[in-house]
Each structure stands twice: as structure tokens, then as C-alpha cells.
Amino acid sequence: MNMKYSIIVFISLLFSVGAAACSPVRGEGIQPDRDIKMPDDGLMIPRPMEARRLEGYVDISQPLCLKIDAQDDVAESLTKYLRTSSLSIVGPALSDMPLLLTVSEDEKLPSSEEGYHLVISNDGISIEARGRAGLFYGIQTILQLKNMYGASIPAWEITDWPRFGYRGMHFDPVRHFFSKDFLKKQIRMMASLKMNRLHLHLTDNEGWRLQISKYPRLTQYGAWRLGDIWDDWNKTGRRFVNQGTAGAYGGYFSIEDMKEIVAYAKERNITVIPEIEMPGHAFAMTASYPELACVSNEFSPVGEICIGKDSTIEFLKDVLTEVMEIFPSEYIHLGGDEYSIDYWAKCPDCRRKMAEMGFTDAHQLHGYLFRTMEEFLAGHGRRLIGWDEMLTGGIAPDATLMSWQDEKAGQAAALAGHDVIMTPGEYCYFDGCQDSPEKEFRTPDSPPALWNFLTLQRVYSYDPAPLSMQGRERVLGVQACSWSEWMPNEKRVEYMIYPRMFALAEVAWSNLNEHRDYTEFRRRALRLCDWARNEGYNTFDLANEIGERPSSLKATEHLGYGCEVKYNKPWxxxxxxxxxxxxxxxxxxxWTYRVNWQGFKEMDVVIDLGESKTVKEVRADFMQYADDRVVLPGKIVISCSEDGKNYTELLSLDNPYDVYKYLYRTYGWKGAERKVRYVRLQASPALEGGSVFCDEVEIW
Ligand SMILES: [Zn+2]
Incomplete structure (x- = not known):
């Protein structure tokens, strides 16, 4: 069983100069990229780093004789895990087909604790790794092959390890609440995809979702709001009520529930990172305990806590003390994003604190809070992680940043010597729609989503630490976020995250570099979607995906291409x-009006063809995104001229407002050929106060 191939020696030689195997693993896989085109027999996600197809297929419907050569606790926990899996496990002598799990310090193994060497052959199955995590991932590869191929799985030799030590997924049970079973279901999928960090956003303006013994009102009151839909609640006075009140929506995880989730995740090599938001996004907290706010809470709907009062700091420390008892995670996430300084600047307590500390800018209170909290966490052996706004308030020195606004924030933090987790919205936020918005939002049961549009292909194109990035060695990993403002139920969350999470998992684990082959990945993702649907996951319908807006994929060379345009009214x-x-x-x-569309209050442009040309068609596309008052034109006029003075009207169209959220429409004139030098297009929005967005005036 102990097969050795030169390829493995090659890998380990390179690895011996690489990163130390610690947690979280720093940096990335060090070896040169290898373009593994997974054949039909290799439908794994994420793609392994090194893989070699061996001859034949192996029948794993028969019981496997489990032998584990590892420390007792590792052997016990893996045996327990395997007994809950779809593999049939028996003791020695009851089967001829061994499943051999070995913990080894063999120098030929990948240096990462999460790496493994797997051989599937007709002699049996063998996994070697440096510890439990690697053995666990070897098992995941076997299970995934079984899911894809059934009883008879292809024989492979795989040597595999992660590019990044931090491979995260985030859930937001605040904006809409999700059950313990839902989280366990997602944990099972994360484990299958070799993701190892579950970031739980547990507190925000809309609710507090974790029981804290010392402050019961946080969940007896702050976890229950009047109104189930986030947006409605936001617009109707943001009222909380006591648990049990008629019409109360919400819920929370009891300490026991959460310990159960943490243990369930740990069995699957996943660390649960709790997020307790401060100083903003804290309305549920200040609504429950108004003394935490600067002034009477009703004046602070954004919910910033008062940093000037020492009692607030003590309250937060009490909360974090209980949080640390529930979550063994080294990282404790304290949010830190999207706060306002307005209340601090007016608050006598905050002003006194500023004077005492010699602060001239209220933003410095944010930095003060985070330095205080970092020190407190460090005193308990924990580390602070927060969103990239920490950079503006004077960052806590050893804090790790989660870069969400764009990649530049992550790079700036890395250059300032901070560890960084990349989670930029444009690649990693799964709350925007993933296909033609017109299609996604035409069905009556489709909830809204953000303007942001993110295809599976775009997620797959992401490199969290490209060679060109300065400070890339500080990038510990990557995470996707599924903010649930617009995901009112569990089914919707699954629809939004799958299959995009498959792509993120591969970006996090596999060293894709320039060999990213989306077509090949999509083939594997389709198969995994099929399997996931059978397992009861409500995935997006990838097979019928439209993808990027088809007309946006290549330039159109029409008669007016490259011609001069005069703007009678500005954009x-x-x-x-x-x-x-x-x-x-x-x-x-x-699909989004923010990319390659020009916006107008009133559109009035003249295209000069440079000389008189024969024209038979003029047309232009407009789009609507009603939430932002981007609307289709209510009136469009197209006219033409030979001399630029005397115009002939070709089209004059009145277009009543259509209430649909997203629309894409082409308007134009088509008629008998005529000689034209100038084409004028005028359009005004169908709603007062709206704007029109056009991307091109095509002349044919
Ligand atoms: Zn204050």
C-alpha cells in the first residue's frame, strides 16, 4: 500500500522550504502550478493539487475493513464519523477490502496538516496524513467520488493540500433567522468542499441571536421583532417585542444549541467564528439595554453604542467572556463596519472620553474600542478579526482584517503588516443575483436581491492573492458571505449560495493560477448540483443559466462605431x-447599470457619422432597476439629418412605466434605406425623479 512515486518526492522537496504547518496556514501552495484537466473520472471539487488516474474501478459497496494507525482520540473520532457516513465500515477479518488511515510524519507527505496522500486501488484504500484534518479530507475525497460514481469508484492516486489555510463561508442568521439543522446541513456541504471556517454573524440591528446568560434581555427582547421581512421591518419603525408576543418574528441559538453546532462543525474540521458586531450595527443590543447607547436609544436608529461610558466596555467584556466559553475559535470577529460618529460627537460621555484620551476626531473612539477589545481577547489567548473599516479608526495592532469593500483595502492592510482574509463584494458576496436579473426576478415568489450581479464564472475567476499583489504573503485565505437581508428563508439562502460556493471552495483550496478552466469546472459543478439537489439542497439551476448579458460579451461594429458624439445634455x-x-x-x-451603462436625467445625444451614409436601422438598449429609480424611458425620439440643422423624426414613442424591478428593452426605428449623416436620440425617464441608462446607439 505504501506506493511511492517520483512525483511525490518532487512535491515534498519543494514543500520543505515552504510554510510551517500551523493553523491558520499562512500563504499558499508553493509548487509550480500544474494544469490538471480532470477527466470524466475525476469529478472532484475542489480539484486536487496532484492527481494520477490508476487503472480500473474499485467497488466500495462492499464493507471496508477499517484500520487506523493514529492516536486514540483521532482514531475514535474518525471511526465515529465514518459510521455516520455512507461507507460501510467493519472490523478486521470481516472484509478483504481495507480502508487504511495512517498518521505519519513521512517527509513525502504534504507539510500542511490538512494535506493527504490517498491511493484508491483494487488492493484497498489508503490515506496517509500528518494528522486528523488530512485524514478527514482524504475521506471527503472518497465520499465525493462515491457521490459522483456510486458503488464503483475510479482508482486514483492523489496527493493534495490546500492553497489557503482559511477557507471560509459566512452565514447571517440575523436579518432572517435559520435553524440549527439548516446550519448543520450547510456544514456537511462545507466539509465535503474542504472548507474549514464558518463565520456566523450573530448580532446586528435586526436581532441578537446568541443567548448570553448575564444579559437575558438580549434574546428575550432583542431577538424578536415585529415583522418577518427585513425590509418591511426597517421601514415600519424597527420595533422589538418580548418573546412570545403575537406577531413576533425571530429566534436565537441557546448556549446548548450553539455548543452543539460548534462540536458538529469541529468533527468536520470546521472552526466556527462568532461575530459580535460593535460599535455600529448594534441596534438590537441598544434596544435591549438602552443605557448602552449615547443618548436615549430612540435617537439612534443605527444603534451605535456609547464608547465614552466605561460601563459599555464592561458590558461588552462580559458578553465576550461568555462567547469565548462557547466558541474555542482563536478568532473572535467584532465587526467594526459601517459605523457613524454623529452620536459620539454630540454625546457628553464620548466627548469626555475624547478629552481624556486627547482625541481630536471621533473616529479615534473606534480605534480605542478595538484596541481595548483586542487586548482583552489577547488576554484570553484569542485574536481579533474585523471588517476593513478598522483601518480608518486607527487599527488594533495585531488585528486580522476581512477585506470586503474591495481588494485594495486588503492590500493596504497586508502592507501595513496585518493578516488579511479576502472577501471582496465583487467576487465573494452571494447576495447579488447570479443570472439575468430579468429572469431571476420575474417569478412571483422571487425575493429581491442587490444590484450586484455575480456569476459562477466570475467567482471562479477570483484569485485572492495574485502574483502582482504586494503583501500577498499576508493573505491567509478567502471567504464568501451570504448576507440575508434579501433571503427570507432557508431555501432562498441555498439557492443563492449553490453552486457559487463550489467555485469559492476551489478558489480557496486549489492553486489555479493561469490554468483556470471555467468550462471544465462548470462540468464538475453541474454534476455536483445534480447530486446536491438529490440530497435536498435547493441549488440555482446552473444547467439553464443565461450567464453574463450575451450582448455584453463582444463589441458590436455598427455604422456609428467609433463615431463622434455630441451631448446636448450631460450624463x-x-x-x-x-x-x-x-x-x-x-x-x-x-446586467448591472453600474457596468458599461451611461446614466442621464435627460438623454439627448447626436451621433455624427462623419459623412452621409445609407441607414436603415437605429436602435438603443435601456435598462430598469426600479429600486434605484433607474427606469426605462417614458418618451423616446429618434431623428436624423443630413446637414445637422434640419432633422426628420424617425420614431416618437410614449412608453408607460412598467413596475417590474429589472427590465432590459431595445427601442428603435427600422425602415426604408435613407441617406443620413447625423442621428439624434432623446429619452426621458418614465418616472419623475428617475434616470435613464443607455449603453450604445447602434446604427445599421
Ligand atoms: Zn457616547
Missing amino acids: LPDFPCDGVKSMTDGIHGK
Whole structure:
């Protein structure tokens, strides 16, 4: 069973100069990239680092004779895990097909604790690793092959290890509450995808979701709001009520529930990282205990806590003390994002604290809070992690940053010497829709989503630490976030995260570099979607995906291509697109009006063809995203001229407002050929106060 191949020696030689195997593993896989095109027999996600197809197939429907050569606790916990899996495990002498798990310090093994060497052959199955995590992941690979191929799995030799030590998924049970069983179901999928960090956003304005013994009102009151839908509640006075009140929506995890989730995750090599938000996003906390706010809570709907009062700091320390008893995670997430300084600047307590500390700017209170909390956590052997706004308030020195706003924040933090987890919205936020918004939001039961549009392909294209990035060695890993403002139930959360989580898992584990082959990945993702649906996961329908807006994929060279455009009325300063070139550059907009669309209060442009040309068609696309008052035109006029003075009207169209959230429409004139040099297009929004967005005026 102890097969040795030169390829493994090659890997370990490279690894011996690499990162130390600690947790979290720093940096990335060090070896040169190898472009493994997974054949039909290799439908694993994430793609292994090194894999070699051996001859034949192995029948694993028969019982496997389990032999474990490892410390007692590792052997016991893996045996227990395997007995809950779909593999049939028996004791020695009851089967000829061994499943051999070995903990070894063999130098040929990957140096990562999570790496493993797996051989599946007709002699049996063998996994070697440096510890439990690696053995566990070897088992996951076997289970995934079984899920894909059934009883007879292809024979492989795989040597595998993660690119990043931190491979995270985030859930938000605050905006809408999810059950313990739902989280366990997602934990099982995360484990199968070799993800190892579960970030739970447990507190926010809309609710407090973790029982704290010392402050029972946080969950007896702060976990229950009047109104189930986040947006409705937001717009109707943000009222909390006591648990048990008629119409109360919410819930929370008891200490016992949460310990159960933490243990369930740990068995699957997943650390649960709790997030307790401060100083903003804290309305549920200040609503429950108004003395935590600067002034009477009703004046502070954003919920910032008062940092000036020492009693607030003590309250937070009490909460964190209980949090640390529930969560063994080294990292404790304290949020830190999207806070306002307005209340602090006016608050006598905060002003006194500022004077005492010699602060001139209320933002410094944020830094003071985070330094205080970091010291407190460090005193208990824990580390602070928070969102990238920590950079603005004077960051706690050893804090780790979660970079959500864009990649630059992550890079800045890395250069300032902080560890960074990359979770930029444009690649990692799964709350935007993943296919044509017009299609996604046309069904009556479809809840809204953000403007942001993120395909599976785009998630897969992400490199959290490209070679060009300065400070990339500080990037510990990558995480996807599933903020649930617009995900009112568990089914919807699954729809939004699968299959995008498959892509994120591969980005986090596999060293893809320039060999990213989306077509090949999509083939594997389709199969995994099929399996997941059979298992009761409500995945997005990848097979019928439209994908990126088809017209945006390549430039259109029409008669007006590259011609000069005169703007009789200006474009919106925030949405200039590509300036004067926008209407004739051949480039069509993406699904979101924020990419390659030009915005106008009133659109009035003239395209100069440079000379008289024969024209038979003029057309333009407009889009609507009603939430942001981007609307289709209510009136469109297209006219043409030979001399630029005397215009002939080709089209004049009145277009009543359509209430759908997302719409994409083409308007135009088509008729008998005529000689034209100038084409004028005027459009005004169908709603007062709205704006129109156009991406190109095509002339044919
Ligand atoms: Zn205050």
C-alpha cells in the first residue's frame, strides 16, 4: 500500500522550504502550478493539487475493513464519523477490502496538516496524513467520488493540500433567522468542499441571536421583532417585542444549541467564528439595554453604542467572556463596519472620553474600542478579526482584517503588516443575483436581491492573492458571505449560495493560477448540483443559466462605431461610463447599470457619422432597476439629418412605466434605406425623479 512515486518526492522537496504547518496556514501552495484537466473520472471539487488516474474501478459497496494507525482520540473520532457516513465500515477479518488511515510524519507527505496522500486501488484504500484534518479530507475525497460514481469508484492516486489555510463561508442568521439543522446541513456541504471556517454573524440591528446568560434581555427582547421581512421591518419603525408576543418574528441559538453546532462543525474540521458586531450595527443590543447607547436609544436608529461610558466596555467584556466559553475559535470577529460618529460627537460621555484620551476626531473612539477589545481577547489567548473599516479608526495592532469593500483595502492592510482574509463584494458576496436579473426576478415568489450581479464564472475567476499583489504573503485565505437581508428563508439562502460556493471552495483550496478552466469546472459543478439537489439542497439551476448579458460579451461594429458624439445634455456625473465614447464604442452594458451603462436625467445625444451614409436601422438598449429609480424611458425620439440643422423624426414613442424591478428593452426605428449623416436620440425617464441608462446607439 505504501506506493511511492517520483512525483511525490518532487512535491515534498519543494514543500520543505515552504510554510510551517500551523493553523491558520499562512500563504499558499508553493509548487509550480500544474494544469490538471480532470477527466470524466475525476469529478472532484475542489480539484486536487496532484492527481494520477490508476487503472480500473474499485467497488466500495462492499464493507471496508477499517484500520487506523493514529492516536486514540483521532482514531475514535474518525471511526465515529465514518459510521455516520455512507461507507460501510467493519472490523478486521470481516472484509478483504481495507480502508487504511495512517498518521505519519513521512517527509513525502504534504507539510500542511490538512494535506493527504490517498491511493484508491483494487488492493484497498489508503490515506496517509500528518494528522486528523488530512485524514478527514482524504475521506471527503472518497465520499465525493462515491457521490459522483456510486458503488464503483475510479482508482486514483492523489496527493493534495490546500492553497489557503482559511477557507471560509459566512452565514447571517440575523436579518432572517435559520435553524440549527439548516446550519448543520450547510456544514456537511462545507466539509465535503474542504472548507474549514464558518463565520456566523450573530448580532446586528435586526436581532441578537446568541443567548448570553448575564444579559437575558438580549434574546428575550432583542431577538424578536415585529415583522418577518427585513425590509418591511426597517421601514415600519424597527420595533422589538418580548418573546412570545403575537406577531413576533425571530429566534436565537441557546448556549446548548450553539455548543452543539460548534462540536458538529469541529468533527468536520470546521472552526466556527462568532461575530459580535460593535460599535455600529448594534441596534438590537441598544434596544435591549438602552443605557448602552449615547443618548436615549430612540435617537439612534443605527444603534451605535456609547464608547465614552466605561460601563459599555464592561458590558461588552462580559458578553465576550461568555462567547469565548462557547466558541474555542482563536478568532473572535467584532465587526467594526459601517459605523457613524454623529452620536459620539454630540454625546457628553464620548466627548469626555475624547478629552481624556486627547482625541481630536471621533473616529479615534473606534480605534480605542478595538484596541481595548483586542487586548482583552489577547488576554484570553484569542485574536481579533474585523471588517476593513478598522483601518480608518486607527487599527488594533495585531488585528486580522476581512477585506470586503474591495481588494485594495486588503492590500493596504497586508502592507501595513496585518493578516488579511479576502472577501471582496465583487467576487465573494452571494447576495447579488447570479443570472439575468430579468429572469431571476420575474417569478412571483422571487425575493429581491442587490444590484450586484455575480456569476459562477466570475467567482471562479477570483484569485485572492495574485502574483502582482504586494503583501500577498499576508493573505491567509478567502471567504464568501451570504448576507440575508434579501433571503427570507432557508431555501432562498441555498439557492443563492449553490453552486457559487463550489467555485469559492476551489478558489480557496486549489492553486489555479493561469490554468483556470471555467468550462471544465462548470462540468464538475453541474454534476455536483445534480447530486446536491438529490440530497435536498435547493441549488440555482446552473444547467439553464443565461450567464453574463450575451450582448455584453463582444463589441458590436455598427455604422456609428467609433463615431463622434455630441451631448446636448450631460450624463450623470456618477455614471459617466466611458465618457464621450460610450454611445459608439460598440460595448454593451452588463446586467448591472453600474457596468458599461451611461446614466442621464435627460438623454439627448447626436451621433455624427462623419459623412452621409445609407441607414436603415437605429436602435438603443435601456435598462430598469426600479429600486434605484433607474427606469426605462417614458418618451423616446429618434431623428436624423443630413446637414445637422434640419432633422426628420424617425420614431416618437410614449412608453408607460412598467413596475417590474429589472427590465432590459431595445427601442428603435427600422425602415426604408435613407441617406443620413447625423442621428439624434432623446429619452426621458418614465418616472419623475428617475434616470435613464443607455449603453450604445447602434446604427445599421
Ligand atoms: Zn457616547
